Amino acid sequence: MNLTTSFVTQPSAEQNPVLNISIFLAFVAVTMVIVIRASRNNRSAADFYAGGRSFTGRQNGVAIAGDYLSAASFLGICGAIAIYGYDGFLYSIGFLVAWLVALLLVAELMRNTAKFTMADVLSFRLRQRPVRMAAALTTLAVSFFYLLAQMAGAGGLVSLLLGVDDGLGQSLVIAVVGVVMIMYVLIGGMKGTTWVQIIKAVLLIAGAGVMTVWVLALNGFNFGAVLDAAVNNPENVNGDAILSPGLQYGANPLDFVSLALALVLGTAGLPHVLMRFYTVPTAKEARRSVVWAIWLIGIFYLFTLVLGYGAAALVGPETIVNSPGGQNSAAPLLAAELGGPLLLGFISAVAFATILAVVAGLTITASASFAHDIYNSVIKKGTASAKQEVRVAKITTLVIGAAAILGGIGVQGQNVAFLVALAFAVAASANLPTILYSLFWKKFTTRGAVWSMVGGLLAAVLLIALSPVVSGDEASMLGAGIDFAIFPLKNPGIVSIPLGFFLGWLGSVTDPGRESKRLAAEMEVRALTGYGAEPPVNH
Numbered sequence: 337m338n339l340t341t342s343f344v345t346q347p348s349a350e351q352n353p354v355l356n357i358s359i360f361l362a363f364v365a366v367t368m369v370i371v372i373r374a375s376r377n378n379r380s381a382a383d384f385y386a387g388g389r390s391f392t393g394r395q396n397g398v399a400i401a402g403d404y405l406s407a408a409s410f411l412g413i414c415g416a417i418a419i420y421g422y423d424g425f426l427y428s429i430g431f432l433v434a435w436l437v438a439l440l441l442v443a444e445l446m447r448n449t450a451k452f453t454m455a456d457v458l459s460f461r462l463r464q465r466p467v468r469m470a471a472a473l474t475t476l477a478v479s480f481f482y483l484l485a486q487m488a489g490a491g492g493l494v495s496l497l498l499g500v501d502d503g504l505g506q507s508l509v510i511a512v513v514g515v516v517m518i519m520y521v522l523i524g525g526m527k528g529t530t531w532v533q534i535i536k537a538v539l540l541i542a543g544a545g546v547m548t549v550w551v552l553a554l555n556g557f558n559f560g561a562v563l564d565a566a567v568n569n570p571e572n573v574n575g576d577a578i579l580s581p582g583l584q585y586g587a588n589p590l591d592f593v594s595l596a597l598a599l600v601l602g603t604a605g606l607p608h609v610l611m612r613f614y615t616v617p618t619a620k621e622a623r624r625s626v627v628w629a630i631w632l633i634g635i636f637y638l639f640t641l642v643l644g645y646g647a648a649a650l651v652g653p654e655t656i657v658n659s660p661g662g663q664n665s666a667a668p669l670l671a672a673e674l675g676g677p678l679l680l681g682f683i684s685a686v687a688f689a690t691i692l693a694v695v696a697g698l699t700i701t702a703s704a705s706f707a708h709d710i711y712n713s714v715i716k717k718g719t720a721s722a723k724q725e726v727r728v729a730k731i732t733t734l735v736i737g738a739a740a741i742l743g744g745i746g747v748q749g750q751n752v753a754f755l756v757a758l759a760f761a762v763a764a765s766a767n768l769p770t771i772l773y774s775l776f777w778k779k780f781t782t783r784g785a786v787w788s789m790v791g792g793l794l795a796a797v798l799l800i801a802l803s804p805v806v807s808g809d810e811a812s813m814l815g816a817g818i819d820f821a822i823f824p825l826k827n828p829g830i831v832s833i834p835l836g837f838f839l840g841w842l843g844s845v846t847d848p849g850r851e852s853k854r855l856a857a858e859m860e861v862r863a864l865t866g867y868g869a870e871p872p873v874n875h
Contacts, residue, residue: 355677359685364516367535367689371520371528391530393621397628400612402533404431404603404629405540405636406482406694406756410687411489413637414670415663416754417644419653421566421578423585424644426592427757428637430599434760435633438604439626445775447613447622449859454607454767455709458774458789461855462782465714470789472709474766475607477793478759479702479736480743482608485755486691486698487513487744489664493687507745513691514741520696521703521733529696530615536686536693541632543686544639547667550674551646559642566645571652578648591825595757598829602760605767608701646670695740703732747813757827758800765792765832769840777844778856784844792836799828 391399409431416424449457455471490513520529555561567576577583585592603609613622647656647666650673659665671683707729712720720728747755769788773780804812805826808819825831 356681356684359681360688363539363685363689364692367532367692368519368523370531370535371524374528374531375524391615391621393616393624394628395530395534396612396616396621396625398537398632399530399533399615400609400625400629401541401632401636402535402537402690402693403608403612403697404633405537406486406489406690409636409640410540410544410690411493411664411667412485412754412756413640414644414647415656415666416584417640418647418651418656418666419663420584421574421645421648422581423583423592425641426581426585426596427599428640430596431603432630432634432637434600434603435626435630437601438609439623439630441775442604442610442771443613443622443626444619446610446771447616447619448865449775454610454771455705455713458770458785459713460774461851461859462774462780462785463851466782467785468709468713470786471767471770472705474762474789474793475705475709476702476736477797478605478607478763478767479698479705480739481759481762482606482698482756483695483736483740484743484747485759486695487740488747488755490688490691490744493664493668493684493691503745510744511741513688513695514737514744517692517695517699517740518733518737520692521700522730526611526615526700529693529700532689532696533693536689537632539686540690541636541639543683544636544643544667547646547671547674547679547683548639548642551642551650551670554650554674562642562645562649565649569649569652571654572648573653578645588825590830591827594761594825594827594830597833598757598761598764598827601764601768601829601833602757603763605763605771606760607705607763607767608697611701611704612697643667643670650674699733699736699740700729702736703729706732754805754826758805761800761827761829761832762793762796764829765796765836766790767792768833769836773840773844774859778853778860779844780840781844781847781849781851783847783849784840784842787843788836788840791839792832795835796828796832799823799825799832803828 409428413424413427413431416427418424446454446457449460454475455468458471459467487510490510520532524532551562552559555565563579566572566578572578574583585595613625616622616625644666647670651666651669656663656666656669659669668680668684668687672680707725711728712718712725716724766789769792770785773784773788800806802821802823803826804821804824806812806821807814808821812821
């Protein structure tokens with residue numbers, strides 16, 4: 337038995353679970369104090385949903401990085417690189433390149449046009465009720481898929497931290513994470529959530545940076561030496577194939593193309609990322625925040641390359657796969673190998689903080705969408721007071737939190753980067769076509785918007801349900817014993833994204849009704865200049 341194999345049977349995490357939990361509880365205590373202080377200024381719906389539009393571009397850029405660098409970015413991608421090498425790094429490339437689409441096509445225009453949610457943009461010049469219903473439906477669906485990924489990361493992480501590998505123990509921890517997240521949102525709203533994301537982003541990037549320098553220092557600051565060590569690790573049965581494309585997607589290149597499409601186009605359709613643009617006072621600050629986010633996210637994804645191959649070199653792929661947390665354990669196991677229980681405790685606490693911050697952002701987005709788009713705009717026809725709307729948003733938070741906990745228990749063991757890729761596919765299929773058509777095509781109609789959102793959503797979800805992700809494979813959610821997988825690809829993007837664009841076009845050209853030219857012109861002016869948008873709010 338080599339050193340790395342014995343590491344699994346007697347992990348460092350088990351040597352000091354009290355330390356691991358203490359570090360995490362300290363983070364929760366500090367951030368909860370900050371959330372409570374931030375909540376004192378929550379006087380209006382704008383405060384609860386958009387943080388009073390009081391954040392600078394730099395603050396919002398760090399918060400966007402905190403929102404975007406989820407458990408998938410840290411746990412999932414490091415694990416994918418450690419096991420599949422080059423193909424795992426494709427997640428990092430896709431997630432980063434996606435920001436160029438968001439920056440060039442969406443960020444400033446969305447900030448200028450909307451008030452609180454994505455549906456504000458989509459329904460600006462179209463019929464309010466059907467478009468808001470469809471937009472709220474897609475927002476809730478994307479948020480739920482993303483929440484599943486974060487909860488799966490929480491379960492895997494705690495199984496490593498405490499040596500809990502039975503389903504009941506992991507389920508209990510997923511429930512605890514869900515409850516803390518609900519408290520963040522209920523107490524602090526967007527303001528509190530944003531500060532949690534800023535703190536978490538700084539800790540995550542700093543922690544990953546320290547580990548990256550440590551791994552490089554052990555190899556004479558020569559990345560080539562890290563790659564050689566990964567290739568020559570006794571547990572690496574694939575040899576130098578981990579340095580070349582094709583290890584994970586070689587058997588089905590279409591699967592890679594589908595994944596790439598979903599990753600690159602999905603970010604610009606993620607409701608919780610789009611909602612962050614409304615927390616700044618001006619369009620200029622919105623642009624500035626995206627530039628800050630791109631720099632921070634880009635640097636972090638370079639770190640994941642070193643951490644992934646470092647985990648393959650120092651821990652070993654077999655050890656990672658056979659650990660209680662599976663693929664998602666690569667970064668924590670590497671931390672334990674480098675710095676023992678203390679570094680493992682810090683990195684695991686940061687990973688927990690990552691999960692908490694991201695699920696808080698997702699939950700406030702989903703609850704705002706239901707309260708603002710369905711309750712106020714559809715049910716109450718715009719007559720609900722801000723106080724009533726915020727109360728409904730808080731009730732929705734409880735419901736979404738409970739659903740996320742139950743769903744997270746159901747997807748334990750899945751790679752979180754992979755689950756997030758599914759959320760990106762749904763966002764790119766259901767949201768992105770409608771956003772781009774609304775902003776850039778004057779002849780876009782209500783029917784086109786509804787067909788695009790509902791059709792793209794149903795196509796993506798149906799293809800996922802009929803894919804090897806759910807059944808027919810050893811790694812699928814239902815296992816190999818149940819098999820109704822008739823769609824061969826693991827990511828539906830290559831089919832569902834073009835279908836979403838096609839349905840938007842088809843619905844518009846066959847719609848006998850014509851939308852208001854005056855509103856279309858007003859939306860174009862507002863999107864390009866910011867004139868008539870929400871005024872800056874100074875605190």
